[in-house]
Amino acid sequence: MSAYTGKMLKVDLDREEVIQVSTPLDLAEKYLGGAGLGAYFLYQLVPPEIKADAPGNAVILSAGPLTGTIMPCSGRISATTLSPVTGIFTDSNSGGDFGPELKFAGYDMVIITGQASRPTYLWIDGEKPELRDGAHLTDKTTWEADELLRKELGDWGIKTALVGPAAQKGVLYGSLVINKYRAFGKTGIATVLAQKNLLGIAVRGRKGVSLHDPASFEAQCDKILTSIKSSEGYSSYSKLGTYGVADLYQATGRMPWKNHQEAEIPKDLYKNICVDNFINNYKVRDVACFNCPIHCSHWFEVKEGRYGGEKGEKPELVSVMAFSALLGCSDLGAVCYYQNECNRYGIDMMECGNTLAMAFEAYQRGLITTKDTDGIPLEWGNLDSLEKIFEKIVHFEGFGKVLGLGVKRAAQKIGKGADQLAIEVKGYGMSLVEIRNAPHWGLAFATASRGGDHLKALPSIVGNHPKMFKELFGDQPPAEITSLMEIKGKGKLVAWFENYSAVVDALGICKFAYKVGWIHPEDLAVALSLATGIHYDLQKLLECGERICNIQKAFNARLGLTRKDDTVPQRFLKEPISSGPKKGEHLGAILPIMLDEYYEARGWNKQTGLPTRSTLERLGLKEVADDLEKTGHLSK
Amino acid sequence: MGMKVLSVDLNLCTGCRSCELRCAFTHHLECNPSKSRMRVVKFDRVGIAIPLFCLNCEEAFCKDICPTKAIQREKKTGALVLKEEKCVHCLACTMVCPFGGLHALSDRKMVKCDLCDGDPYCVKYCETGALRYVEVEEVGIQKAYALAEKLALPYLKSDPAMGLVSREE
Numbered sequence: 004m005s006a007y008t009g010k011m012l013k014v015d016l017d018r019e020e021v022i023q024v025s026t027p028l029d030l031a032e033k034y035l036g037g038a039g040l041g042a043y044f045l046y047q048l049v050p051p052e053i054k055a056d057a058p059g060n061a062v063i064l065s066a067g068p069l070t071g072t073i074m075p076c077s078g079r080i081s082a083t084t085l086s087p088v089t090g091i092f093t094d095s096n097s098g099g100d101f102g103p104e105l106k107f108a109g110y111d112m113v114i115i116t117g118q119a120s121r122p123t124y125l126w127i128d129g130e131k132p133e134l135r136d137g138a139h140l141t142d143k144t145t146w147e148a149d150e151l152l153r154k155e156l157g158d159w160g161i162k163t164a165l166v167g168p169a170a171q172k173g174v175l176y177g178s179l180v181i182n183k184y185r186a187f188g189k190t191g192i193a194t195v196l197a198q199k200n201l202l203g204i205a206v207r208g209r210k211g212v213s214l215h216d217p218a219s220f221e222a223q224c225d226k227i228l229t230s231i232k233s234s235e236g237y238s239s240y241s242k243l244g245t246y247g248v249a250d251l252y253q254a255t256g257r258m259p260w261k262n263h264q265e266a267e268i269p270k271d272l273y274k275n276i277c278v279d280n281f282i283n284n285y286k287v288r289d290v291a292c293f294n295c296p297i298h299c300s301h302w303f304e305v306k307e308g309r310y311g312g313e314k315g316e317k318p319e320l321v322s323v324m325a326f327s328a329l330l331g332c333s334d335l336g337a338v339c340y341y342q343n344e345c346n347r348y349g350i351d352m353m354e355c356g357n358t359l360a361m362a363f364e365a366y367q368r369g370l371i372t373t374k375d376t377d378g379i380p381l382e383w384g385n386l387d388s389l390e391k392i393f394e395k396i397v398h399f400e401g402f403g404k405v406l407g408l409g410v411k412r413a414a415q416k417i418g419k420g421a422d423q424l425a426i427e428v429k430g431y432g433m434s435l436v437e438i439r440n441a442p443h444w445g446l447a448f449a450t451a452s453r454g455g456d457h458l459k460a461l462p463s464i465v466g467n468h469p470k471m472f473k474e475l476f477g478d479q480p481p482a483e484i485t486s487l488m489e490i491k492g493k494g495k496l497v498a499w500f501e502n503y504s505a506v507v508d509a510l511g512i513c514k515f516a517y518k519v520g521w522i523h524p525e526d527l528a529v530a531l532s533l534a535t536g537i538h539y540d541l542q543k544l545l546e547c548g549e550r551i552c553n554i555q556k557a558f559n560a561r562l563g564l565t566r567k568d569d570t571v572p573q574r575f576l577k578e579p580i581s582s583g584p585k586k587g588e589h590l591g592a593i594l595p596i597m598l599d600e601y602y603e604a605r606g607w608n609k610q611t612g613l614p615t616r617s618t619l620e621r622l623g624l625k626e627v628a629d630d631l632e633k634t635g636h637l638s639k
Numbered sequence: 640m641g642m643k644v645l646s647v648d649l650n651l652c653t654g655c656r657s658c659e660l661r662c663a664f665t666h667h668l669e670c671n672p673s674k675s676r677m678r679v680v681k682f683d684r685v686g687i688a689i690p691l692f693c694l695n696c697e698e699a700f701c702k703d704i705c706p707t708k709a710i711q712r713e714k715k716t717g718a719l720v721l722k723e724e725k726c727v728h729c730l731a732c733t734m735v736c737p738f739g740g741l742h743a744l745s746d747r748k749m750v751k752c753d754l755c756d757g758d759p760y761c762v763k764y765c766e767t768g769a770l771r772y773v774e775v776e777e778v779g780i781q782k783a784y785a786l787a788e789k790l791a792l793p794y795l796k797s798d799p800a801m802g803l804v805s806r807e808e
Contacts, residue, residue, distance in 0.1 A: 071670055072670045073660055073661060073664050073670055100656070100681075107671065107672065107673065146684070149683075150684070159680050159681070159682075160680075182681075182683050183683045183684065184683065208673070209671075209673040209745065210671065210673075211663070211667070211669035211670055211671025211673075211674065212669065212670040212671065213669050213670075214668070214669070214670070217664070217668040217669070218668075221664065241766075287686075288650055288651070288653075288686075289653045289767065290653050290654060290686060291653035291654060291655035291766075292655070293655065293656055294655055294656060294657050294660050295653075295655050295657075296655070296657070296766040298653040298655065298766065298767070302686035314685075314686070315686075316686060
C-alpha cells in the first residue's frame with residue numbers, strides 16, 4: 004500500500020534488540036496510522052495490570068500515511084503510552100521534522116518496550132538501526148544532548164527526540180523534545196522513556212514516500228493548499244500562530260488569571276502581554292514545521308529586562324497563559340525564558356504552569372507556608388520565587404519533588420483541601436482555557452481521553468459555511484452548533500470533532516491547518532485515497548476516527564474509568580465566573596446535560612459512560628467488547 | 640530577454656523545506672528530500688535555515704570537467720542541464736563544484752537543478768517569497784533599496800503617500 008513505508012521497528016530494551024517487521028497494512032486501513040495505530044498497539048500490548056513505570060509499558064512512536072508527503076503541514080507524529088502522570092491512556096503529538104525523517108528512514112512506526120540496563124539511545128539510519136551507549140546524555144539538557152549527538156553522528160540533517168534531565172531525575176510530566184523547540188509535550192512521554200533508560204532517538208533517512216497516484220495527489224494537495232491560504236484565519240495565523248487569539252481570549256473572559264480565580268488579566272498588566280507587544284518587541288521572523296505554509300512559530304529575541312538576551316522559538320498562546328496569566332505574571336520576557344527552560348529541561352510547560360498555579364493559590368490561602376516550600380514565598384507574580392521553585396522542580400529536589408508529580412498528585416500530597424485548587428481532568432492539568440465562557444470546550448475537556456486537554460476535540464469551526472454545516476450536521480441550525488450560548492447540539496458537536504481530530508492525528512498532519520472551514524473534511528478523504536490507493540470517503544474516514552476514539556475509551560474503561568471521570572474541576576462546576584459573556588454562571592447544571600447528549604451521540608451508556616457492545620461491534624471491535632465484558636467494563 | 644536566476648532572502652526563510660520536497664516530487668514523483676536539487680540546512684539553535692542550490696555558474700567547473708559533455712547550457716533559461724543519457728556517473732562534477740550544487744543518489748545517478756524549464760517549483764511553493772526567480776540584475780538591488788529607504792526614512796515620513804518598495808521590513 005502506498006504512502007506507508009511498510010516497515011516498522013520493534014525495540015526490545017530488555018534484550019537490547021532492534022528488529023524490523025512489516026507494518027500491518029490490514030490494520031492500517033482501519034486505524035489509518037499515527038495516533039490510530041498507536042492506540043491499537045497500546046491496547047494490545049499494555050494490559051490493565053501493567054503500571055506506567057513497569058518495563059512492560061510500551062511507547063509507540065507512529066507517523067501517519069501522510070507524514071512526510073507533499074500534503075501541506077505533513078510534519079506530525081504521535082507518541083502513545085500509558086501515562087505516568089495519570090495512569091491512563093495517553094498520546095502526544097509533535098510537529099517539526101522528526102516524523103517525516105522517520106518515514107524517510109523507511110519506517111512507519113517504532114514500538115519500544117522493556118527496560119535497558121544502562122543509559123541508551125536509539126540511532127535509526129536506513130538499514131541498520133541500533134541501540135547505542137547513552138551514558139554521555141545523562142543529565143544533559145535536551146539542547147546540549149542535541150548538539151552532542153549531531154557532532155557524534157556528523158550530520159546536520161539528523162533529527163532528534165530527547166529526554167531531558169527533569170524526566171531523568173523523576174519529574175513525571177517530562178516532555179520528549181524534538182530538535183530543541185518541538186515536543187511530544189503532554190502527559191510524560193519522556194518520563195516513560197527515562198524509566199526505560201532510553202534517553203533519546205536520532206534519525207536520518209534517505210528514502211522516499213511513494214504515492215498511489217502522484218499526479219492526482221499533487222493536484223489535490225494544491226487544492227488544499229489554496230483552501231488553507233484563502234481561509235479567513237490564515238493571515239493572522241501565519242503571522243502570530245496561536246498567540247494571535249490572545250486578545251480575543253482576554254476580551255471574552257477566557258484567561259486563567261491566578262489559577263482561574265479571574266477570567267481576564269488586569270487591563271494595566273495586559274498591555275505587556277498583548278499581541279502588539281509581542282510583534283513589536285519580541286518577534287524576529289517566522290519559523291515553520293516541515294512542509295508547512297502557515298509557519299505559526301516565530302523566532303523571538305528578548306531585548307531587555309530581566310531575561311534580556313534570551314532567544315528561541317515560539318511562544319504559543321498556552322505558553323503565554325501558563326507562565327503569565329496562570330501565575331499572576333505579566334512579563335513576556337519571562338514567558339519566553341521559561342518556554343526555553345521547559346524545552347531545555349524537557350518538561351511540559353502547561354502541566355508545570357498548572358502545578359505551580361495550584362501551589363501559588365495554596366500559598367495564598369495559607370494551606371502551605373514557606374516552611375513547606377523550602378523557604379520560597381510562592382507569591383503571585385514574584386519572578387524571584389518563580390526562578391527558585393522552577394529550579395527545584397527541574398532538579399526534582401525539595402518541594403520540587405512534590406510539584407514534579409503534576410498538579411493532581413502534588414495537590415494530594417499537600418492535602419488540606421488543595422485538591423479543590425487543582426485544575427485537572429483525569430489527573431492531568433487543563434490546557435488553561437477558561438471553559439465557563441465556552442461550555443462546549445468544557446464538555447470537550449471532560450471527555451478527552453488523555454485528561455484535561457483541548458486538542459482531542461478542538462471543537463472549532465472557522466467562518467460561516469452553511470453548505471458544509473448541512474452536510475456535516477444535517478438540519479441542525481449552524482447557529483445552534485457554533486454559538487457559545489447554546490447548550491443543545493454540543494454533545495453531538497464534540498463527538499464529531501473528537502472523531503475528526505482522531506483522523507487528523509492518525510494521518511500525520513497538523514490539526515491547526517485542517518480546521519473545519521479552513522478545508523472541507525471531504526478533501527482529506529480524497530487525498531488519502533489518492534495517496535494510498537484505498538478508497539475512502541468522509542464517512543469511512545470518520546468511522547476510522549470513531550474506532551480510534553472507541554479503542555482509547557476502551558483502554559480507559561478497562562482501567563476502571565466511568566462517567567464520574569468525565570468531568571471538569573470543581574471550580575468550574577461551583578464557582579460563578581467573574582467576567583465575560585457568561586458572567587455569573589458555572590457549568591454545574593449544564594455539564595450533565597451536555598454529557599447525556601454526548602454519550603447518546605457516541606452510542607455509549609448514559610448512566611455509566613461505558614462503551615456498549617453494539618457500538619463496538621458496529622466498528623468491528625468485537626474482540627474489544629468481549630475483553631471488556633470479561634473484566635466487567637462493558638455497558639450491561 | 641535577460642537572464643533569470645534563483646535568489647534567496649534568508650530573513651524570509653522559515654525552514655519548512657517545501658522547496659526540497661516539491662523539487663524532488665516534480666522530478667521523481669516521490670516525496671523524498673534526499674533526491675532534491677535543493678538542500679535546506681537547518682541551524683535550529685540560532686533559528687536559521689539556509690537553502691542551498693546550484694547557482695548555474697557562467698563559468699561552470701562542472702561543465703568543464705565533465706568527460707562526456709553531459710552538462711549543457713540550455714538556451715531558453717541559461718540553466719546547465721544534465722543530459723542523463725550521456726552521464727557516466729563519475730562524480731567529477733561534485734568534486735569541482737565549489738557550492739555542493741550537484742548531488743549523487745544512492746545508485747550514483749546525478750541530480751542537478753534545471754530551473755524547471757523556467758518555472759522553478761521551489762519558488763512556486765516558497766510560501767514567504769524567500770526564494771525568488773529574478774532577473775540577474777535584481778539580485779542585489781533589493782538590499783540596496785532597503786538601505787536607501789532606511790536612510791531616507793526621515794524624509795519619506797514627511798509624505799505619507801510615499802510607498803516603500805523594498806521587500807525588507
